Amino acid sequence: MSVTVRVPAKVNVQLAVGAARPDGFHDLANVFLAVGLYDEVTVTPADELRVSCAGPDAAQVPLDHTNLAARAALALAARRGIEPNVHVHIAKDIPVAGGMAGGSADGAGALLACDALWGTGASRAELLDICAELGSDVPFSLVGGAALGIGRGERLTALEVGGTFHWVFAMAERGLSTPAVFREFDRLAEGREVPEPVASQDLLDALAKGDADALAAAVTNDLQPAALSLFPELADTLAAGRAAGSLAALVSGSGPTTAFLTRDAEAAERVAKALRDSGTCRTVRTAAGPVPGATVL
Ligand SMILES: C[C@](O)(CO)[C@H](O)COP(=O)(O)OP(=O)(O)OC[C@H]1O[C@@H](n2ccc(N)nc2=O)[C@H](O)[C@@H]1O
Numbered sequence: 001m002s003v004t005v006r007v008p009a010k011v012n013v014q015l016a017v018g019a020a021r022p023d024g025f026h027d028l029a030n031v032f033l034a035v036g037l038y039d040e041v042t043v044t045p046a047d048e049l050r051v052s053c054a055g056p057d058a059a060q061v062p063l064d065h066t067n068l069a070a071r072a073a074l075a076l077a078a079r080r081g082i083e084p085n086v087h088v089h090i091a092k093d094i095p096v097a098g099g100m101a102g103g104s105a106d107g108a109g110a111l112l113a114c115d116a117l118w119g120t121g122a123s124r125a126e127l128l129d130i131c132a133e134l135g136s137d138v139p140f141s142l143v144g145g146a147a148l149g150i151g152r153g154e155r156l157t158a159l160e161v162g163g164t165f166h167w168v169f170a171m172a173e174r175g176l177s178t179p180a181v182f183r184e185f186d187r188l189a190e191g192r193e194v195p196e197p198v199a200s201q202d203l204l205d206a207l208a209k210g211d212a213d214a215l216a217a218a219v220t221n222d223l224q225p226a227a228l229s230l231f232p233e234l235a236d237t238l239a240a241g242r243a244a245g246s247l248a249a250l251v252s253g254s255g256p257t258t259a260f261l262t263r264d265a266e267a268a269e270r271v272a273k274a275l276r277d278s279g280t281c282r283t284v285r286t287a288a289g290p291v292p293g294a295t296v297l
């Protein structure tokens with residue numbers, strides 16, 4: 001018997017970042033949108049906890065107990081006083097270290113899958129608690145759709161979305177480390193007052209209306225200057241996507257994946273082709289959102 005869970009990637013349509021807190025984290029106003037690029041996590045009973053991974057980026061995924069999927073299984077088993085004896089297999093389609101919450105998706109997926117396999121009957125609130133212990137992005141991977149995350153980004157309020165948004169994602173030649181990008185944000189912020197992070201009302205209204213032009217005018221990412229400082233070539237990818245007619249071009253989360261908002265699926269294909277031809281990125285994918293969060297198949 002095995003259980004498979006499908007979990008989407010995310011793009012941050014607004015990422016407002018406050019000053020570093022004493023615990024090293026940053027308070028955020030983080031507006032997440034789940035998009036239709038997925039990892040699938042399958043758990044099967046085994047003699048001991050084991051992780052395997054398949055997919056184009058599989059070689060970059062750790063297979064030891066630092067893998068977020070393994071940590072999720074360990075966390076749930078510890079709470080129930082049971083052995084975490086499962087084989088966790090990750091069919092990985094979300095880019096690794098791309099700022100699209102790929103590892104977080106696997107953490108949320110493994111948690112939901114183990115809960116179903118072991119019949120642990122965890123409540124939604126307990127699952128969200130465990131997710132928040134695993135990482136700031138993990139609760140959103142569980143719930144999907146669109147949400148505003150405050151605190152570290154883990155305290156979520158679901159948002160209404162009045163339509164489907166069409167995106168193009170350009171994957172870069174190498175990854176960026178999330179802590180390194182936050183450190184660079186702190187370095188660039190030295191000597192200036194960092195305002196409290198707040199969600200933009202224009203952005204929330206644009207999401208509620210499903211209005212791509214209004215959303216394009218409102219998207220922001222406070223980590224973008226830091227990501228560009230560490231990875232200056234991303235400016236060329238952003239410029240290529242803008243020149244191809246995207247409505248908005250931004251770094252996704254901590255990067256280095258870049259995200260391009262388009263008016264419809266056809267425009268997304270056009271922008272995707274131009275980005276592929278530009279030679280400024282490794283691969284290009286299209287995806288629409290919002291989509292549901294972690295789902296047992
Ligand atoms: C950049 C985003 O992806 C936007 O959604 C998230 O803020 C990062 O979420 P994540 O990868 O789940 O991050 P975590 O695993 O919780 O934290 C990794 C590291 O990122 C930094 N970090 C993360 C979240 C946050 N609110 N402030 C931070 O400073 C910290 O250095 C932390 O040690």
Ligand SMILES: Nc1ncnc2c1ncn2[C@@H]1O[C@H](COP(=O)(O)OP(=O)(O)OP(=O)(O)O)[C@@H](O)[C@H]1O
Binds near residue numbers: 060106
């Ligand atoms: N299941 C996993 N899949 C991918 N990476 C993982 C996983 N578990 C742990 N990691 C580690 O986490 C690092 C970041 O990977 P991940 O793909 O989650 O980055 P990300 O998409 O930039 O995350 P985020 O958007 O949440 O900041 C990887 O380099 C890897 O060492």
